[in-house]
Amino acid sequence: MLGLILLVAVLALASIFGHWRKKTDGTMKTVGTTSVAAPIPVADDAPEVGVETASVADHGGERLTSELLGASLGENATLVQFSTAFCQPCRATRRILDEVATMVPGTVHLEIDAEAHLDLVRQLDIRRTPTVLVLDARGVITKRAVGLPRKADVISALGEVL
Numbered sequence: 001m002l003g004l005i006l007l008v009a010v011l012a013l014a015s016i017f018g019h020w021r022k023k024t025d026g027t028m029k030t031v032g033t034t035s036v037a038a039p040i041p042v043a044d045d046a047p048e049v050g051v052e053t054a055s056v057a058d059h060g061g062e063r064l065t066s067e068l069l070g071a072s073l074g075e076n077a078t079l080v081q082f083s084t085a086f087c088q089p090c091r092a093t094r095r096i097l098d099e100v101a102t103m104v105p106g107t108v109h110l111e112i113d114a115e116a117h118l119d120l121v122r123q124l125d126i127r128r129t130p131t132v133l134v135l136d137a138r139g140v141i142t143k144r145a146v147g148l149p150r151k152a153d154v155i156s157a158l159g160e161v162l
Contacts, residue, residue: 027145027149029143031144062123076104079107082112090129093149104162106137142161
């Protein structure tokens with residue numbers, strides 16, 4: 001009898017976890033909003049070296065440079081996707097981000113192999129693939145999604161950046 005109760009309890013917890021994961025997977029979340037209503041922009045004369053980390057009061061998120069990412073940032077926005085070779089949702093994410101980048105002028109999609117850039121993965125606290133970061137024109141991370149994002153959510157996140 002105890003075994004049956006444990007089995008039901010485990011199945012119930014697994015179902016609850018599955019529903020929660022399905023609901024939250026791929027959701028765009030704003031980066032760096034604790035007590036600040038809107039991120040304060042990074043000064044244009046800020047150094048362009050590596051990842052700039054600062055508190056929310058400084059600028060709301062980390063700033064990524066083209067040197068760190070290995071490619072040029074978009075004129076208006078950049079979609080950065082961290083993926084791995086064995087990740088199935090990464091392929092679908094790549095298609096969605098490519099479509100959105102071609103639809104929105106001045107937007108670039110960069111795909112980064114998480115396994116080849118472990119220092120950057122650790123620095124940005126990337127725990128799963130795909131992880132999508134939405135950067136503004138200066139390279140400041142404004143939105144983040146873990147899992148396969150919906151196309152409408154990506155477009156909406158870009159709308160807030162532009």
